[in-house]
Amino acid sequence: MKAAFVSLLVALLAGCADLPRDPDRTSEHIAASRSVRIGLVPGDTRFAAAARTRFLKSLTAATTARPVFVSGSTETLLQQLERGELDLVLTPLDPDSPWVTRVTPGPPLADKGTGERRVQYHAVMRNGENRWIMTVEKASRASADPGADT
Template sequence: MKRAIILAVSLLAACDILPRDPAGTSKRIAERRSFTVALADPTVHEAAQVRTLVHEIERRTRAKAQWRPGAGEVLFQQLDDGTIDLVIGRFSAESPWAMDVAFGPPLSTTGTKDVPLQLKAAMRNGENRWIMTVERASRAISQEARDE
C-alpha cells in the first residue's frame, strides 16, 4: 500500500514536468512577465481575433505582450532563435514554414475556396508547454467566434 501511494505521488509530481519547453520559453515568460509578439502581416492587427488571442494569452500567462515590428523571413528566423515568442498572420496550408514552426489552430479563414488563408499563431517548434498554452487560447477564441 505504501509503495502504491509513493508511486502515485511520484507520478503526480512528474505531471508538472510535461510538456516541456527545452529552451525554457514558458519559464522565461513567467519570470519576465512578458512575451514578444510580431505580425507577419500588419493588416491583421485590425482583426478582432488577434487582439482577443493576445489578451487571452496574457490572461493565461499573467504576462504582458510586447509587440515587435518586422516582416516575413526575419520574423520566422527570430521565432526560431527565440527572440520572438509568437508570430501571428494569415498563412496558407502550403506555407513553407509548416515544417519549421508550430502553427496554432486557425482563428478564422479568408481567401478563396482554392487558396484559403488561415489567421493563426506560429510558435517555436519544440516549446511544447508554450505551444499548448497558445493552442488552448486559440481554441477558446475560435469557439467564441463560432458561438456568436
C-alpha cells in the same frame, strides 16, 4: 508490497508534474519577464484584426504578461521565432509553406476565401515548446469562440 507500489506510483506522478515541458523554457521566460515577445507583419490582413484582438486579450489573461510587439516580414519574424528571439508570431500562413514543418501553427484565428484562395491567420510558436504551445492553443480556441473558457 502494497505500500511499495503506492510509493512508486506517487514518485512517478510527482515526476510528471512538470509535463508538458518547454525545453527552451519559453513559458518560464514569459512568467519571469511578464512579457510576451510577439512578431507582427505590418499591414497584414485586415480580416484578422478582430480575431487578433480577441486572441491577445485571451492570451494576456492566461499569462498575465503584457505583449511586446516586433514588426517585420513573415520570413524574418519566423527566423527570429526559431532562434528564440520571439515567443510568438501572428501571421497568415499558407498550409503548403515549408515553415509549417519548422514551426507550430496554432488553430486558425481567422480565415477567408475558399479553396486555393483560402487564407488562414495563425499564432505560430517554436516547435517543441509544448507547455507554451498548449497555452497558445487554449487561448486560440477561446478567442475563436468568445464564449469558451480561457
